[in-house]
Amino acid sequence: MADGSAVQASVRDKVSPEEWRIRVDLAALYRLVALQGWDDLIYTHISARLPGAEHQFLINPYGMLFEEITASSLVKIDLDGNVLSETNYMINPAGFTIHSAIHEAREDAQFVMHLHSDQGVAVSAQKEGVLPLSQHALIVLPHLAFHDYEGIALNADEKSRLVADLGDKRLMLLRNHGTLSVGSTAANCWVGMYYLERTCRTQVLALSGGRQGVLHASNAAIDTVRDQSPFALAGKIAWPACLRKLDRESPGYDA
Numbered sequence: 001m002a003d004g005s006a007v008q009a010s011v012r013d014k015v016s017p018e019e020w021r022i023r024v025d026l027a028a029l030y031r032l033v034a035l036q037g038w039d040d041l042i043y044t045h046i047s048a049r050l051p052g053a054e055h056q057f058l059i060n061p062y063g064m065l066f067e068e069i070t071a072s073s074l075v076k077i078d079l080d081g082n083v084l085s086e087t088n089y090m091i092n093p094a095g096f097t098i099h100s101a102i103h104e105a106r107e108d109a110q111f112v113m114h115l116h117s118d119q120g121v122a123v124s125a126q127k128e129g130v131l132p133l134s135q136h137a138l139i140v141l142p143h144l145a146f147h148d149y150e151g152i153a154l155n156a157d158e159k160s161r162l163v164a165d166l167g168d169k170r171l172m173l174l175r176n177h178g179t180l181s182v183g184s185t186a187a188n189c190w191v192g193m194y195y196l197e198r199t200c201r202t203q204v205l206a207l208s209g210g211r212q213g214v215l216h217a218s219n220a221a222i223d224t225v226r227d228q229s230p231f232a233l234a235g236k237i238a239w240p241a242c243l244r245k246l247d248r249e250s251p252g253y254d255a
Contacts, residue, residue, distance in 0.1 A: 008073040010255060011085070022048050023071035025186035026058055027253040029113060031246050032190060034066040038197060040116040041065070044178070045095030047112050048186070049103045055079050057103050059096070061089030070255045079104055094153040101159035102166065102182060109182040111189035119200040120179035126203075129173055132217040133206050136199040138225035143192070145169035149176040170231075171196050187235035190242065195231075 012020050026048040033039050033046070047059045058074040060066070076085040081096050095114070102109050123130060130137055130144060147165040150158050166172055170192050172180040179196050183189030206214055217225075246253055 008070060008087075011072045019050055020071065022050060023058060023074055024254045026074055026111070027069050027071040028243060028246055029111070029186055029190060030060060030066040030069040031250040031253045032242055033113075033115065035245070035250060036197070038115050038117040038120075039066040043092070044115050045092055045099060046114070046189075047095070047099040047103065049110050050076070055104055056084060057099065059091055059099060061087055062092040062095075063089050067250065070253055072255060097153040097156065097159060098162065098180075101163050105163040106166070106182060108184045111183045111186050113181045113189050113193050114174075114178060115180075115193065115197070116178040117197055117200070119204050120173075120197055121177065122204050123200040124173045124178060125176050130199055131203055131214075132222055133214065134199060134202045134217075135225070136195050136202060138217055138222055139229065139231075140171060140195050140199045141222070142226045142229070143170045143231075144196075145172045147172055147174050149174065183235075185235060185239075187239035188231060191231055191234045191238055194238075 011023075015023070026046060029046045033044075042063055042065060045060055047057050049055065049057045056076055056078050058076055060069055061073055061075050064073060073087075074085075075083060075087050075089065075091055077083055077091060077096065079100050081091070081093075081100070083091065098114055099112050102112050129146060130141060132138055132141065145166050147162055150161075153162075166180075166182075170182050170188075173196075174180060179193065179200065181189050181193035181196060183192055
């Protein structure tokens with residue numbers, strides 16, 4: 001067997017019921033990303049802040065595929081990067097930089113997801129950013145921020161700039177890098193990322209035949225959709241459906 005076993009003894013009886021629920025939701029996010037094909041081998045990361053004043057949060061064990069992650073295998077760390085749970089794995093240093101910054105700065109950022117999908121990176125490398133080419137794009141645009149690429153996120157000095165660029169937005173394009181979503185629940189974080197990733201995929205497809213003749217939505221339509229944000233409702237009704245899909249196609253995440 002390769003170094004580091006993917007088998008992790010259950011910690012359900014060692015944590016509070018609330019922490020266990022958060023662990024299950026976070027593991028579900030990892031599995032859903034894998035099912036969508038948005039994972040990047042063992043790279044990228046999703047985190048969840050735990051209740052309490054200590055600002056502890058959970059993140060993936062660095063070295064496990066997203067399809068392997070379970071509620072028990074998630075690693076608990078603090079804002080200084082100290083590992084607080086038993087694990088055979090380290091954590092991704094870049095993941096710590098990005099997620100610790102956002103969890104510390106945004107009380108509403110209970111869940112934070114960062115991806116390197118093909119379409120997300122492609123649009124993040126386009127000067128115009130997200131264009132108003134689809135209904136998904138119009139849903140995303142009012143909630144979207146941008147952050148310029150500074151290299152692999154290993155420099156603690158980048159934290160303040162990342163947080164400032166995110167502001168109060170729930171979605172972000174990290175230029176030349178990828179996508180990011182924050183949510184007060186796993187459901188809201190997931191739905192936000194789903195809309196952003198669909199937006200990017202549609203834009204890549206629409207522009208693949210050339211930019212001439214591509215139709216932008218009207219300003220009137222953009223203003224109308226801004227007031228029709230479906231995030232909350234979609235989270236309530238889409239999340240249970242996604243969990244049922246996991247139960248069929250990727251069981252074991254809640255172990």
